[in-house]
Amino acid sequence: MRQTIQPRSGTAFTINKGERLKVIDPEGEQVADLYAFNAHDKNEFMSSGRSLDYNESTHFKSGCKLYSNESQVMFEIIEDTVEEHDFLLTPCSVDTFKHFYPSDPPVPGCHGNLVAAFAEFDIPAHHIGTTFNTFMNVDVSPEGKIAVLPPTSKAGDYTIFEAKMDMIVGLTACSAGESNNFRYKPIQFEILPAL
């Protein structure tokens, strides 16, 4: 069953090993921040640094694996119509909005939305690290300059992640203007049964 995450919000849910998480961008140009914990050990969680290291790449697409801080595979990307994601940047928080958008009223951002969603599973805020920023288009120049560009995702584009362990998963519809071409849109997702 397809579920909808409203613009600038987030949710958390469980997924079992073997099931697949399909993250869909229904309108296009919308980022979804993804984070996960081992359902049986909340001290094991998604690790950008381990994933970059083991994939030997900052570019994630079908066949790439997302690792935990314990070097275990959490997800494998098994289908991906976008192939443009970010795994460098932490989800925006109230402080991030104050930094980048000082004239706007601060919002919880994906960090705040994940904190609230994961709280139902008794996961403390400080365990939420760098998220897998699905559909986020981050360019790094040869000099290392980071630029956030509009997502390349079109309406209906999606990425399917196969769960390699039982997990508690957080997922958002990103709240930051620049990341979403300055229009806040929903994200949809489905849990598909194991193959």
Added chain:
Amino acid sequence: MRQTIQPRSGTAFTINKGERLKVIDPEGEQVADLYAFNAHDKNEFMSSGRSLDYNESTHFKSGCKLYSNESQVMFEIIEDTVEEHDFLLTPCSVDTFKHFYPSDPPVPGCHGNLVAAFAEFDIPAHHIGTTFNTFMNVDVSPEGKIAVLPPTSKAGDYTIFEAKMDMIVGLTACSAGESNNFRYKPIQFEILPAL
């Protein structure tokens, strides 16, 4: 007073706001992994993702700031004779060595050495995230391919970090062959008084 970290080992110590940490590569081509916690709140720690975001760069040099997960500045780089560091990759662990060097006997790596050093301060292993890999030379190609190259640091090169809060700091002499041009060397450091 200059202190020496023996090859493939690590240490932890406290630093007060205003003091400066000088990390020295005495022989050249040697990486030192740096991580830190707020001395008054161990749930606040160094964040690669926040630092990349706020610096808008993967390239760290004099004038750059290292942020915590709470968006507070922990260190500012105030002097740097190298300007080639990595803030993408997590410190190697036993599992990392098994992955990258399967024919070698696994060693604790910087992760294991930091876990042991921080344990004296009652900091649990899973709080140690992506370190600031001082002098580590990581190339990212336009396609996102990550390559670990020999450090550009020469004998006597150094980086000085000014502490912007009271911290518990971990520092290592990196244990990975590829990162150190396949020779394991010491790292030295000094705590300099506030200016």
